[in-house]
Amino acid sequence: MCRFDPPVRALRHWHPAALAEPVALRRATEKPRTDFDPMATQSDIPILPASSEPRGLLAAIDRRIVDLGAVVVDSFTEAGSFSLFAWRMFRWLSTRLPRRGTLIPCMYQIGVLSLPVVALTGTFIGMVLAVQSFAQFRMVGMETRMGAVINMSLVRELGPVLAATMLAGRVGSAMAAELGTMRVTEQIDALASMGANPIHYLVVPRFLACLLLIPALTLMADFMGIVGAAVFSICLLGIDSHHYLQNSQDFVGNFDLFVGVFKSLFFGAAIALIGCHRGFHCDPGAEGVGRAATSAFVFSFVAILLIDLLLGIVLDSIYFAIWPEAPKLF
Amino acid sequence: MVSTRTQTEFRGQPLVQIEGLGVEFARNRVLRGINLTIHRGQTVAVIGESGCGKTVLLKAIIGLLTPTEGSVYFDDKNLARLDERELAHQRIRFGFLFQQAALFDSMTVAQNVAFPLRQHRALPDDEVRRTVLARLAEVGLSESVLGKRPAELSGGMRKRVGLARALVLEPELMLYDEPTTGLDPIMSDVINELMLGTRRKHPVTSIIVTHDMRTARKVADRVVMLYPAGRLGRDEPQVLYDGRPEDIEDAADPRVAQFVRGEARERLMEMRQGNGNQYDG
Numbered sequence: 001m002c003r004f005d006p007p008v009r010a011l012r013h014w015h016p017a018a019l020a021e022p023v024a025l026r027r028a029t030e031k032p033r034t035d036f037d038p039m040a041t042q043s044d045i046p047i048l049p050a051s052s053e054p055r056g057l058l059a060a061i062d063r064r065i066v067d068l069g070a071v072v073v074d075s076f077t078e079a080g081s082f083s084l085f086a087w088r089m090f091r092w093l094s095t096r097l098p099r100r101g102t103l104i105p106c107m108y109q110i111g112v113l114s115l116p117v118v119a120l121t122g123t124f125i126g127m128v129l130a131v132q133s134f135a136q137f138r139m140v141g142m143e144t145r146m147g148a149v150i151n152m153s154l155v156r157e158l159g160p161v162l163a164a165t166m167l168a169g170r171v172g173s174a175m176a177a178e179l180g181t182m183r184v185t186e187q188i189d190a191l192a193s194m195g196a197n198p199i200h201y202l203v204v205p206r207f208l209a210c211l212l213l214i215p216a217l218t219l220m221a222d223f224m225g226i227v228g229a230a231v232f233s234i235c236l237l238g239i240d241s242h243h244y245l246q247n248s249q250d251f252v253g254n255f256d257l258f259v260g261v262f263k264s265l266f267f268g269a270a271i272a273l274i275g276c277h278r279g280f281h282c283d284p285g286a287e288g289v290g291r292a293a294t295s296a297f298v299f300s301f302v303a304i305l306l307i308d309l310l311l312g313i314v315l316d317s318i319y320f321a322i323w324p325e326a327p328k329l330f
Numbered sequence: 331m332v333s334t335r336t337q338t339e340f341r342g343q344p345l346v347q348i349e350g351l352g353v354e355f356a357r358n359r360v361l362r363g364i365n366l367t368i369h370r371g372q373t374v375a376v377i378g379e380s381g382c383g384k385t386v387l388l389k390a391i392i393g394l395l396t397p398t399e400g401s402v403y404f405d406d407k408n409l410a411r412l413d414e415r416e417l418a419h420q421r422i423r424f425g426f427l428f429q430q431a432a433l434f435d436s437m438t439v440a441q442n443v444a445f446p447l448r449q450h451r452a453l454p455d456d457e458v459r460r461t462v463l464a465r466l467a468e469v470g471l472s473e474s475v476l477g478k479r480p481a482e483l484s485g486g487m488r489k490r491v492g493l494a495r496a497l498v499l500e501p502e503l504m505l506y507d508e509p510t511t512g513l514d515p516i517m518s519d520v521i522n523e524l525m526l527g528t529r530r531k532h533p534v535t536s537i538i539v540t541h542d543m544r545t546a547r548k549v550a551d552r553v554v555m556l557y558p559a560g561r562l563g564r565d566e567p568q569v570l571y572d573g574r575p576e577d578i579e580d581a582a583d584p585r586v587a588q589f590v591r592g593e594a595r596e597r598l599m600e601m602r603q604g605n606g607n608q609y610d611g
Binding site for chain 1: 392426435
């Protein structure tokens with residue numbers, strides 16, 4: 001029988017603290033020396049014998065448990081800090097609207113400058129859907145039904161999620177980087193010191209711009225996707241245009257369009273809040289700003305997909321309540 | 331002329347009262363048991379080595395940090411107790427010059443200096459422009475910088491624009507965070523002269539956080555020296571010296587004299603022995 005019996009003596013050498021800084025460990029237990037030459041260089045410091053601090057397997061496990069606890073505590077702290085941030089933002093939003101001078105540039109940055117990239121990705125995703133579904137639908141001889149499938153998935157799912165993803169990448173991380181730099185260079189403190197509330201001045205306009213303009217971006221992605229898919233299917237794949245469009249019209253209704261736009265509002269809110277929160281709580285230095293930007297995108301993307309799932313379920317039950325004959329999810 | 335009034339001689343009303351102030355970050359004690367009263371019209375230099383909590387003290391005074399214990403009263407109002415709106419209203423009475431000036435990157439110099447005016451005063455555009463130009467002239471900057479972005483300015487110019495911005499609402503209390511750090515000797519002295527000039531022109535109380543003894547000697551009429559809380563004994567006060575700048579050389583505590591003369595021999599020995607590890611950064 002093969003038995004794995006780790007020699008404790010060898011494990012001691014794996015202990016991270018033992019590997020990391022033996023000198024630091026020794027220094028902590030060493031007695032202050034009086035015969036020290038202050039002009040001595042680092043290499044002159046005598047290496048003292050290692051301390052008899054308990055190490056090894058138990059200490060390693062102990063440390064892992066402490067680390068795990070720290071992660072749990074940190075995530076709760078983070079969630080609390082985010083909730084507080086969102087609450088303060090909504091309170092400022094409800095008491096005083098931002099000035100036009102701060103809102104308009106944000107809207108331009110977030111909405112107008114995002115339009116080309118959203119339109120482009122929308123077009124491509126429409127075409128990709130046409131390419132991917134064509135072979136299968138061809139096999140069963142139902143390629144005119146492609147219009148329904150492509151447009152339904154575009155309008156309900158891919159349009160809003162894609163527009164939101166592009167916005168998170170283009171705007172969410174930029175907000176985190178910009179506000180993070182402002183935090184690191186004390187510009188946020190400077191705002192507060194001049195009697196301007198940083199949340200009202202910096203976060204509220206970004207939030208409003210995202211919330212108001214993401215439906216427009218979603219509609220743009222939808223529209224370009226539909227056009228891209230239709231042009232590709234009809235012109236390049238040679239599908240009959242009348243039936244393609246007729247099928248789309250039959251299957252895709254106003255409710256589907258509404259579902260997409262409605263979801264996008266939540267995506268926009270999440271992107272703005274997460275981006276601004278990351279920036280406001282940025283760690284010092286260039287590294288901190290970089291980390292804030294990256295984590296803003298990652299967290300926004302996860303939030304988008306999570307919200308997408310939850311709203312998908314909720315909106316489906318609403319759909320079923322209105323039209324009971326439709327196929328039910330649960 | 332630099333006046334030489336100190337806390338004991340000075341009979342002005344107290345403007346800032348700090349009572350038992352303590353600030354802690356993640357169990358790291360930065361300030362503890364600070365008691366200070368700053369009177370109207372005084373210019374106080376807060377000195378001490380890096381990491382002793384000078385900037386934290388400044389931010390606690392203006393309410394950017396909430397103290398862990400104790401309280402700060404500005405004109406008899408406890409800043410920690412004020413709600414956001416009242417605090418914003420009180421902050422109009424403060425001017426804060428940040429270490430790197432903290433000018434808004436997205437705005438021009440003119441917009442930066444005009445920012446407090448636009449926030450708190452409803453003035454016509456030409457009046458705002460006139461005030462901005464007057465403030466910039468006071469710090470020795472001409473009309474040509476108006477349209478520039480902070481990134482295009484040198485360090486000394488940025489500090490001076492920051493000073494103009496801090497002074498634009500004629501504050502009662504000016505807070506300077508290391509105003510001469512990172513500047514050449516001439517520009518440092520320009521800033522010193524500007525701080526003196528500000529006091530001559532406006533009836534302003536100033537708190538200057540610095541580790542530049544030249545600034546402390548030239549501008550301040552009272553010097554407060556802080557010592558890192560982590561290196562003090564349990565009952566030792568964190569304020570090692572509080573008095574006139576002229577007398578600081580004769581202070582009883584040897585650590586004060588060491589700092590003033592810039593002698594590091596004993597400190598280095600402490601670091602080598604590992605007692606000062608937590609302040610190495």
